[in-house]
Structures are given as structure tokens and as C-alpha cells.
Amino acid sequence: MAEEKKAARKKIQASDLMNKIMSDYFYNLHEAATSGKQKVAWCTSVGPAELLRAMGFAVHFPENHGAMLGATRMSTEMIPEANAVGYSPDICSYLTADIGAWIKKITPLSKAYPGITSVPKPDVLVFNTNQCRDVQDWFSWYSKELGVPAIGIASPKNVDEVTDSHIDNVTHQIEALIPTLEAISGNKLDMNRLREIVALSRECTELWRKVLETAMAKPAPLTFFDGTIHMGPAVCLRGTREAIDYYKILLAELEQRVKDGVGAVEGESLRIYWEGMPVWGRLRQNSDLFAGLHACVLASTYCSSWIFPSFDANDPIRSMAKAYLELFIVRADTYKEKYIKNMLEKYHIDGIIYHDAKTCPHNSNNRYGMPQRIEAATGIPSLVLSGDLNDLRCVSDEQTKTNIEAFVEQLQERK
Secondary structure (H helix, E strand, C coil): CCCCCCCCCCCCCCHHHHHHHHHHHHHHHHHHHHHCCCCEEEECCCCCHHHHHHCCCEEECHHHHHHHHHHCCCHHHHHHHHHHCCCCCCCCHHHHHHHHHHHHCCCCHHHHCCCCCCCCCCCEEEEECCCCCHHHHHHHHHHHHHCCCEEEECCCCCECCCCHHHHHHHHHHHHHHHHHHHHHHCCCCCHHHHHHHHHHHHHHHHHHHHHHHHHHCCCCCCCHHHHHHHCHHHHHCCCCHHHHHHHHHHHHHHHHHHHHCCCCCCCCCEEEEEECCCCHHHHHHHHHHHHHCCEEEEEECCHHHHCCCCCCCCCHHHHHHHHHHCCHHHECHHHHHHHHHHHHHHCCCCEEEEEEECCCHHHCCCCCCHHHHHHHHHCCCEEEEEECCCCHHHCCHHHHHHHHHHHHHHHHHHC
16 A cells, blocks of 8 residues: 655645735625625636626626635535435536525535625626537526526537537627627727737736646645636636736745745656536545645646636637537547547646546546547546536545555556
């Protein structure tokens, strides 16, 4: 059995600043919702946030709230509430945890941010089904519950090459949202403002890419588990100056770590790629487990999902459509396999973890032979972990530990 020890966790100093930025974001949302001075839009994580910000909306991301429910281990108690009103335990546990929390009138925001007692009530719900159909069903429930409109984009699926016809389709759908959003916000769309927002999103995405790419260094200065926390501004504050300023500070700290040879995992001996969703309620536990085995989980598809190189301020709406279509989860397996192979080479990976998340089939890429095809092509071994992003009833801690220890031992023997 691989040797395990309690490993010291290297804190990223910029974390305190990130916590302050996220606190300001949530308090500003709360103020917008309670004062009535600013309209609130709910948006899926890769929905048209740039358009909403340009039109003056304060933007809330229910998937971020779902992740918070998972990370605080509240979700498992919330999910049955959504099951009781007709939502299957087999569908997205972000959806069921979030709806369950609304039914129970509970939010993890209350403990983290005193004075906030609820997620901000929306004036409009805006989705993009590029992730899955669940987001549309999720927002439709709130539309009926709260009596506010749900509008959105139906994206193509299983796309190999993103073509002009794909981009035309989504561009027209984004444009079709504008009259409704203008009526709700009371503001006409200012194209110059949209260009500014898209330019800010592009700068944010470039900085976030550079942050993640510091992990190409040996030893890697950050882990996948760090990335799941520090992507907060890229998700919730894309299109703002605050996100850009934060990632400049974080990037400088990580580049200094690289210069000084400081790794996130002491004695890094193995480099592992994580494919799929995090297990939000086990971030700390899994981080400590891998670190204790001197294995650094340092890159992932998930954290890279907020890199949008196609944003272009000169053609904001069409470039938004292209950026949202290029999302990994939208793409066909032929594209996904090329992408993962490139990541394995880029980050000098020794092994791959595939997380088979029970309630997230759209982001579990182990079910149709992909691990076997990639291993045959690259020779890099893989392990499939059964679990879930939020529903801890689907997670066996003992089995996870045993499987990871055995996999790490296998990788060490190969080296």
C-alpha cells in the first residue's frame, strides 16, 4: 500500500483577498434584491452574463449556490425536499439541492455572510442549455414558483467542429433575448457598454488561463482543489474589473512560487489529471489524501471550463455565441479526446482520475469507452471514481480512499 502521511497544506495568500471580493459580490447582490435599486437576473454559469451585466442587471449564478450547498455538506439534506415535489434523485444534484434549499428556506450564504437570509429574488431567469437540459427545467421551476419569466438559449450538443451555422444559430438566439431584457431592466442595450464588458471578460479569461497554466511547472504551484475555489471570480464576476485585478495578484503569487520552486504538494512525485466534476463535500478530504501520497492533482477539464478565448469586443454578440459553443461539455467525444490528450502532454500527466458523478451524466466522460481509448492511445493509466458532485449518499469514502491508494501505488511502480 502506498505510504500516506498527514501533509501540510500550502495556503495561497491571495485567498483572503478572494474571500473579500466574493463577500462584496454577495452583499451587493443582496442590496440589489432588497433595495429594488437594481434588477436581478439569474444566469447559468456559461449563459449570457456579459449581456446581462451590460444591461445593468445584478447577476446571480444558481450553480455557484449549488456548489456552496455541496461544499458545506448541506446538499444531502436538501435533495429529498426536491425529490418530494417530483424531481428524481437521479437528476442534477445542483438542481435538487438548490430547489430543496429554497423550499426549506435555507442557504449557506446566511452562515458565511451575516445579514443575508436568502438568495436574491430574480426579476428574470436566463439559461443556456450548453451544459444540459437540467438548467432549463431548474429555471422553469423557479419561473412558476416566483412568477418571473425564464428565457434562454437552446444550444446544439455533441459538436465536433464549431461551424458558422452553429454560431449563427446561437447568435440569433442571444439577439432574441434583448427586447425582453430591455423591457424588464428598463434599459436599452448600449453596444459600447457590451463591448467593454466582453473585453473585461476576455481579459479575465486570459488571466485565469495563465493561473491554471502555472501548474505546468514542476513542482506545480497549485492543485485542482485550489482551482475549484479560486475560480469563484471567473464564474461570478466575469466581465468585471474586480475579477481581473484579483487574478493579476493571484498569478503574481503563483509565478513567484514557480520561480522559487515551491510546490503545492510537498515532495510531488506524481502528476494527476482530474476529469469531471469535483466532489464538493470532499474537497479538503481528497486534497489531503492525494497530498499525503505525494500525488498532485494539478489540472482538470472542469476548472478550464471558464477559459473563453473567442471573446472579441469588436463583435461582442457573435463572439459570445462562439465562446459559449466551444465549451468542453458541448463537444463531441472526438473533440474531447483530442483535448484531453493535449492536456496530458501539456501538464506531463502520470495518471487520470475520471469522476463518474451519478447525477451529472453530461459531465461524466467515462461511460462510453473514453478512458480505454485514451489509455490505448497514450499509455497513461486511469481510475474511475464513483461518486457525485453534491449527493454524498452516492460517495463511499472508504472505497474512494482504497481505490486512490491502489492507483497511486500502480503509478509509482510504473515510474
